[in-house]
Amino acid sequence: MKAAFLTGIREMEIRDAPDPRIAAPDDVLVRIDAVGVCGSDVHYYTTGRIGSQKVEYPWTVGHECAGTVVEVGGGVSDLAAGQRVAIDPLSTCGRCDQCLSGRPHTCRNQAFLACPGQLPGALAEYIVMPAQCCFPVPENMNNDEVTIVEPLSIGLYAQSLAPENPPKRAAILGVGPIGLSVLLCLRAAGSEEIFVTDLLGERLETATAMGADWTGRHGPQDVVSEMLARAESGLDCVFECAGQQETLDQCVQLLRPGGTMLAVGIPEIERVSFNPDIMRRKEIRLQNVRRQNGCVQGAIDLISSGQADVMPMVTHHFDLAGSREAFEMVADYRDGVIKAIVNVSGG
Numbered sequence: 147m148k149a150a151f152l153t154g155i156r157e158m159e160i161r162d163a164p165d166p167r168i169a170a171p172d173d174v175l176v177r178i179d180a181v182g183v184c185g186s187d188v189h190y191y192t193t194g195r196i197g198s199q200k201v202e203y204p205w206t207v208g209h210e211c212a213g214t215v216v217e218v219g220g221g222v223s224d225l226a227a228g229q230r231v232a233i234d235p236l237s238t239c240g241r242c243d244q245c246l247s248g249r250p251h252t253c254r255n256q257a258f259l260a261c262p263g264q265l266p267g268a269l270a271e272y273i274v275m276p277a278q279c280c281f282p283v284p285e286n287m288n289n290d291e292v293t294i295v296e297p298l299s300i301g302l303y304a305q306s307l308a309p310e311n312p313p314k315r316a317a318i319l320g321v322g323p324i325g326l327s328v329l330l331c332l333r334a335a336g337s338e339e340i341f342v343t344d345l346l347g348e349r350l351e352t353a354t355a356m357g358a359d360w361t362g363r364h365g366p367q368d369v370v371s372e373m374l375a376r377a378e379s380g381l382d383c384v385f386e387c388a389g390q391q392e393t394l395d396q397c398v399q400l401l402r403p404g405g406t407m408l409a410v411g412i413p414e415i416e417r418v419s420f421n422p423d424i425m426r427r428k429e430i431r432l433q434n435v436r437r438q439n440g441c442v443q444g445a446i447d448l449i450s451s452g453q454a455d456v457m458p459m460v461t462h463h464f465d466l467a468g469s470r471e472a473f474e475m476v477a478d479y480r481d482g483v484i485k486a487i488v489n490v491s492g493g
């Protein structure tokens with residue numbers, strides 16, 4: 147089969163790779179139809195690592211995928227060839243303390259698609275995944291929507307971690323695909339007022355189209371004062387989706403006493419800081435968000451029912467041979483790209 151391999155910093159090649167085979171009774175062989183390019187993939191592409199996870203070349207990336215079942219192992223009874231599926235990229239052990247206490251997303255023996263040394267990525271014609279990672283999707287969902295199930299499940303999980311649900315007044319700082327996913331989930335859940343900020347004007351336009359009540363451009367605007375002028379008593383929840391020290395500080399300023407900041411963005415720096423005086427006086431809660439837990443089916447339902455229209459965030463398409471171009475575009479935020487999707491098989 148063909149697959150797109152990272153071969154060095156900002157280097158990617160289409161190469162032949164051995165066809166993956168069913169090895170365990172619960173394995174499913176999936177033809178990959180489409181893959182969304184995620185910020186984490188691009189991070190491996192431009193820097194060769196995320197924190198301590200370092201790529202050993204050649205390596206395949208891609209974990210937001212839409213596929214079609216080709217073959218199932220002997221122990222799989224609820225999936226059959228031809229079934230279109232969304233893939234949960236996390237494979238878990240089912241036996242550790244975390245799995246047994248309902249926290250498979252922090253499984254101690256986990257393997258995630260495209261994480262260096264774990265599972266090979268999905269920018270390939272075929273992958274093998276355990277049946278529990280394959281979620282059937284209804285016919286009314288197109289491949290773009292199926293690839294967005296993964297980021298939307300993260301948005302849904304982040305929303306579910308807000309202590310009062312839905313939060314009445316919330317802000318989302320940073321509206322790449324994950325921030326926009328949080329926005330769709332808050333909107334669907336019935337939040338009354340949703341504030342959004344970003345550095346990029348076109349992302350704010352997309353956020354408005356997807357239901358933001360107020361948007362502000364970080365930089366030219368004093369977004370914190372403007373938001374607090376509209377919400378004097380402060381916000382219930384702030385979803386930090388940019389991973390920057392400045393936006394973390396803004397969360398503390400924006401929250402009402404007793405409010406919650408949800409740290410969704412992945413900071414590139416090793417340490418961040420908070421003002422303990424304001425954090426303590428306001429008794430602010432800090433909730434970290436690790437990917438998602440049990441929200442894949444909910445994300446499928448939100449899209450297929452029409453409650454969440456994810457299509458405005460899909461801005462560009464490529465074929466497998468154009469994977470490198472897709473990564474370059476996302477890496478440089480070119481041409482207003484938000485979500486670039488690589489159509490791998492079948493077009």
Ligand SMILES: [Zn+2]
Nearest residue numbers: 184185210297
């Ligand atoms: Zn992703």
Ligand SMILES: [Zn+2]
Nearest residue numbers: 239242245253
């Ligand atoms: Zn486990």
